[in-house]
Amino acid sequence: MSCPYTEQEIGAYLDGELDLTSSLQLERHLGTCEACSRALARQRALHEAIGEAGLRFRPSPELARNLRRASGAGLAAGRWASWPRLQAIAALLLVAVASWSLGRVWPPRPGPDLTDEVVASHVRSLLAGHPADVASTDRHTVKPWFTGKLDYSPVVVDLAGRGFPLTGGRLDYVGRHPVAALVYRADRHVINLFTWPDAYTSGGSGPGLAAASRQGFHVLHWSRAGMTYWTVSDASEESLRRFAGLLNSP
């Protein structure tokens, strides 16, 4: 069986370095390819092990990547943990620990980039063809649907009169937590609004809007009354800012 992906590409995927289309293609492939799934699982396990070791010393992202890549024999060779590989890992670990011992301080790694996560969730919801698990324009239907599915109750606001009709909600998984995704529309554009308690992701950005864009999607992020909000859409930035402003007004 021939496989189009290399260990490097799987590593790049894990590092969030692939573009959206390539990521989605690889994810689709992972569903059907046991070798790549195993390679991903192994790289991820090592990634986590390095992360835990990072509590004691901080490997640079480049070193972390080298460690992961060193741990994987080429997919084509099909040798997963040959002795020379293990020696290479041991040598790299020694270098890492030695660097740490010398008091070298690497810059702290940033937390998981939620911007990428919410954009990926937004795109997946569109690709899946059903952005909502509960399809309703009535917030009195959407809000109770989350009861028992989450350990908090999302704030669901009706903005139909302001040009942003609610169309439903679904459960999603962001920042290692199940979260509420509320689906609105701005004309024909789908807007996803993710919301969860600030404590899930160690605080929000405060009441001000933080803006970003990825692959043509606009992302806004704010925090209000102990809840964190992220909204994503391919609607115009102006339109999305108006939407966020309505939710974030006193």
Ligand SMILES: [Zn+2]
């Ligand atoms: Zn494969």
